[in-house]
Amino acid sequence: MVMSHMHIHQRTLASSVSCSGVGVHSGKAVNLDIHPAPENHGIKFVRRDLLDSPSISAHFNMVVDTSLATVIGYDGFIVSTIEHLMATFSGLSVDNALVEIDAYEMPIMDGSAGPFTDLILTAGIKTQAVPRSYLRVQEPIELHGEGKFVAIYPADRYRITGTIEFDHPMIKRQSCSFDISEASFSKQISRARTFGFLDEYELLKRFGLARGGSLDNVVVIAEDHVMNPEGLRFPDEFVRHKILDCIGDFSLIGMPIIGHVVVEKSGHAFNHTFLEKFFENKQSWQTCTLP
Numbered sequence: 001m002v003m004s005h006m007h008i009h010q011r012t013l014a015s016s017v018s019c020s021g022v023g024v025h026s027g028k029a030v031n032l033d034i035h036p037a038p039e040n041h042g043i044k045f046v047r048r049d050l051l052d053s054p055s056i057s058a059h060f061n062m063v064v065d066t067s068l069a070t071v072i073g074y075d076g077f078i079v080s081t082i083e084h085l086m087a088t089f090s091g092l093s094v095d096n097a098l099v100e101i102d103a104y105e106m107p108i109m110d111g112s113a114g115p116f117t118d119l120i121l122t123a124g125i126k127t128q129a130v131p132r133s134y135l136r137v138q139e140p141i142e143l144h145g146e147g148k149f150v151a152i153y154p155a156d157r158y159r160i161t162g163t164i165e166f167d168h169p170m171i172k173r174q175s176c177s178f179d180i181s182e183a184s185f186s187k188q189i190s191r192a193r194t195f196g197f198l199d200e201y202e203l204l205k206r207f208g209l210a211r212g213g214s215l216d217n218v219v220v221i222a223e224d225h226v227m228n229p230e231g232l233r234f235p236d237e238f239v240r241h242k243i244l245d246c247i248g249d250f251s252l253i254g255m256p257i258i259g260h261v262v263v264e265k266s267g268h269a270f271n272h273t274f275l276e277k278f279f280e281n282k283q284s285w286q287t288c289t290l291p
Contacts, residue, residue: 005093005181006157006258008290010132012036012096014124019115021107024081024194024218025068027211030103034085034119037096039130042254043089045072045079049102058086060252060275066268068209070249080105083248083268088116090251091185094125095132111193111217112233113244117186131289137259139284143274148265150274155260162243163264168197170221174239180247189247191233192240195219198227246271253278255287 013036020031037044043058056062056074064073069081085106089097091113109115142151161177178184196204196218204210210218219237220227234240246263249271263271278285 010095010128014126017119017123022212023105024108024212026105028103033100035098037098041096046100084113086251087248088113108217114191117190135255151262153260159260174236
């Protein structure tokens with residue numbers, strides 16, 4: 001059974017697009033260009049501020065740090081905080097693109113994937129000639145630890161169910177579930193922003209992290225209210241953002257998934273540990289193209 005939003009052929013951008021912003025942790029200004037790329041290219045990042053403009057594939061085995069964001073690295077250089085743009089490529093079913101930046105950290109924009117989603121939809125998406133390879137889950141894989149849980153189950157489409165729980169009156173326990181398609185991603189998920197607690201935010205600032213963080217790009221939660229004057233974009237924006245991050249982390253598999261991902265209280269580090277287990281359990285999935 002082929003779901004109507006599942007694409008048979010690979011896709012890339014129809015034209016190049018650009019934006020500028022600031023890195024949330026580095027505070028550094030950064031210019032970003034996203035270019036179309038040929039079939040079977042995948043997503044690659046280029047550091048054009050470095051000698052010879054080295055490039056790196058966005059793949060889980062290139063991940064070098066997951067403490068504050070998802071960071072890929074190779075041969076002495078890194079590209080940091082890639083999860084929101086990667087979620088956008090995955091959510092919009094873009095298989096091939098070349099991303100150029102002139103600093104080590106991606107721009108945070110408004111703390112969501114909304115600006116990247118708008119950029120790519122403005123560029124347009126072009127269907128390519130080569131079939132898209134999917135990763136179809138055949139047996140459940142589960143990972144428990146430290147009160148966290150990540151699993152993937154057989155399904156006829158890509159679905160994510162996420163649950164978060166914080167001992168805080170603004171969040172408490174939130175769950176939601178989405179079939180991942182261009183429509184659900186752009187309307188329901190992409191605009192959910194990064195969030196943090198005021199005391200954590202002040203601590204990060206004190207240690208010279210979150211230099212670019214502000215109410216323009218982080219939902220900051222005080223004791224009993226959200227500090228951002230415009231309030232929340234969704235009543236459950238927090239769990240929607242965790243699903244956004246999860247889409248970004250799982251996109252590092254390098255292939256679209258046919259399966260149901262369930263995450264509970266997970267983050268970048270635990271998601272990455274799960275991907276390592278996923279690739280060890282090769283009997284639990286197979287690659288396929290759609291008829």
